[in-house]
Amino acid sequence: MVAAGVLAVALVAPVVPTATGAPPGADRDRDRWLHSSDGASGALAGPRTRDGRLRVTTKATGTRKVAPGLWFRRWDQPDARGRTVRVHLLDARLAAPRLRLRYASTTRVADRAPLTSFLLPRAVGAVNGDFFDIGDTGAPRGVGVDQGAVRQGPRSGRNVTLTVVGRNRVHVGETPLVARVVGRPDLVVTNVNSPVLPPDGIGVYTPAWGPSPGRAVTDETGQRRVREVVVRRGRVVSNARPAKGHRIEGRLLVGVGRGARQLQDGLPVGTRVRLRVRAVGDPRIAIGGSTLLLQDGRVTVLDDAVKHPRTAVGVDRDTGRLLLVVADGRQRTSVGLTLRELAELLLSLGAEDAINLDGGGSSTIVARRPNGRRGVMNSPSDGAQRPVPNGLQLVLAKK
Numbered sequence: 001m002v003a004a005g006v007l008a009v010a011l012v013a014p015v016v017p018t019a020t021g022a023p024p025g026a027d028r029d030r031d032r033w034l035h036s037s038d039g040a041s042g043a044l045a046g047p048r049t050r051d052g053r054l055r056v057t058t059k060a061t062g063t064r065k066v067a068p069g070l071w072f073r074r075w076d077q078p079d080a081r082g083r084t085v086r087v088h089l090l091d092a093r094l095a096a097p098r099l100r101l102r103y104a105s106t107t108r109v110a111d112r113a114p115l116t117s118f119l120l121p122r123a124v125g126a127v128n129g130d131f132f133d134i135g136d137t138g139a140p141r142g143v144g145v146d147q148g149a150v151r152q153g154p155r156s157g158r159n160v161t162l163t164v165v166g167r168n169r170v171h172v173g174e175t176p177l178v179a180r181v182v183g184r185p186d187l188v189v190t191n192v193n194s195p196v197l198p199p200d201g202i203g204v205y206t207p208a209w210g211p212s213p214g215r216a217v218t219d220e221t222g223q224r225r226v227r228e229v230v231v232r233r234g235r236v237v238s239n240a241r242p243a244k245g246h247r248i249e250g251r252l253l254v255g256v257g258r259g260a261r262q263l264q265d266g267l268p269v270g271t272r273v274r275l276r277v278r279a280v281g282d283p284r285i286a287i288g289g290s291t292l293l294l295q296d297g298r299v300t301v302l303d304d305a306v307k308h309p310r311t312a313v314g315v316d317r318d319t320g321r322l323l324l325v326v327a328d329g330r331q332r333t334s335v336g337l338t339l340r341e342l343a344e345l346l347l348s349l350g351a352e353d354a355i356n357l358d359g360g361g362s363s364t365i366v367a368r369r370p371n372g373r374r375g376v377m378n379s380p381s382d383g384a385q386r387p388v389p390n391g392l393q394l395v396l397a398k399k
Contacts, residue, residue: 035290035308036360037134042306042330045338046081054080054341055348064370067124067396069096072367072377076334079307080341086334087345088365088378090125090324092394094168101164101322103146103285104129104393108210109193110139112387115364116374122395123374126366127311127324129390130288131358133195137216139209140389141195142288143175143279150277151208152193153177153288160292162313162355162392163283170315170322172295172353175279175286187262189253192277196220200258204275207248214244218256227260229253229267236271239264251275287392289313293343293354301343301356307336309363309381313392314351323351324392326365330381361386 035042062074073089092099104126106113112132119126130140143153143161153159154177161175177192190201193209199221205213218226228242232250242254251273255263267273279286292300293312309329315322323346329336337345339356346354361382369375376385 038360042308048080052080054344069093069099083335086328088326092322095320098397100395105390110137110210112138114385123393124368126393128362128364128388137195139195145286155190161286164285202255202259205252211245214242223257225260227255227263231273289355289357297352299343301339304338304340308359310342310359311357311363314346314354316350326378
């Protein structure tokens with residue numbers, strides 16, 4: 001029972017499966033996050049060769065053991081059109097006693113930095129992570145969970161994730177954040193620390209986001225009505241138009257359109273509010289991507305038209321292997337891969353489930369070198385590491 005003047009909020013949402021991981025109704029030509037955060041044009045793939053399925057056909061030219069249970073491989077091979085692509089692989093046996101998979105991120109959700117700058121000291125390998133709002137806030141677009149705590153994510157639409165439950169039990173699929181307002185079914189929280197709010201949506205922002213976003217997270221809706229509610233110590237202390245750049249103390253609720261009207265009318269100053277945030281399945285780690293590439297050993301993506309640098313992660317359930325893959329692209333020596341070619345590559349490497357992570361200039365793979373220092377092992381298409389908000393890292397636990 002909720003007492004008068006007290007609003008209890010628990011975040012819960014239905015699973016909305018999609019074939020590609022795109023938001024329902026997304027215009028695929030305009031939805032740039034399916035390819036890479038930068039939205040840059042890629043090379044047209046053209047027709048396939050006669051036997052045209054991409055599979056590992058060339059022996060690795062740079063195989064070495066990075067740490068107990070972790071190997072790095074690099075090789076050049078023909079793609080499905082006969083053109084050269086350079087592939088980099090971190091092959092991890094998560095059953096190895098000391099090897100751990102961890103979320104990697106900048107200190108604040110709405111920050112970006114080179115991947116190597118925010119890895120843990122004992123990290124021995126890593127790849128870049130989720131697609132992000134490259135032109136504005138810099139925050140990831142999908143779900144992020146670190147050590148069981150939700151950092152960011154939407155209620156629905158961009159919930160394709162890789163999750164870890166327990167020590168190293170990995171799953172690929174849909175992981176929504178959920179939104180249910182106890183006692184107020186009309187007040188639906190749609191996002192947590194997200195760079196973009198949907199039309200008529202309501203977002204929760206925590207100190208982990210950084211300074212308050214103001215209208216920056218509502219620009220894409222085209223709606224002018226925006227409201228900001230500040231909650232401190234469980235009570236509304238402000239209900240006004242949004243102000244950008246102030247320190248978030250407690251929780252911030254930002255509404256747009258109908259959501260703004262609901263906040264303005266339904267949460268007057270003095271109202272008590274409790275917020276609880278979780279991801280479905282309560283994963284220890286979750287990181288978002290754009291689309292499922294493989295599910296139960298089947299290629300699930302049709303996009304075979306445009307080549308880009310790519311980053312992906314695959315799971316071989318039979319052996320417990322985790323496959324972190326980066327394919328270089330937009331370069332004379334490596335043309336890149338289509339999403340379907342990327343899926344076929346992971347399938348040939350033994351993966352049964354796989355997810356596409358951010359590509360383009362974001363694609364980065366890091367490994368510990370023989371001299372003990374970490375370094376970037378691929379050739380990022382920007383010519384250097386692009387600042388990114390998050391990634392996946394493999395950490396060697398202490399003995």
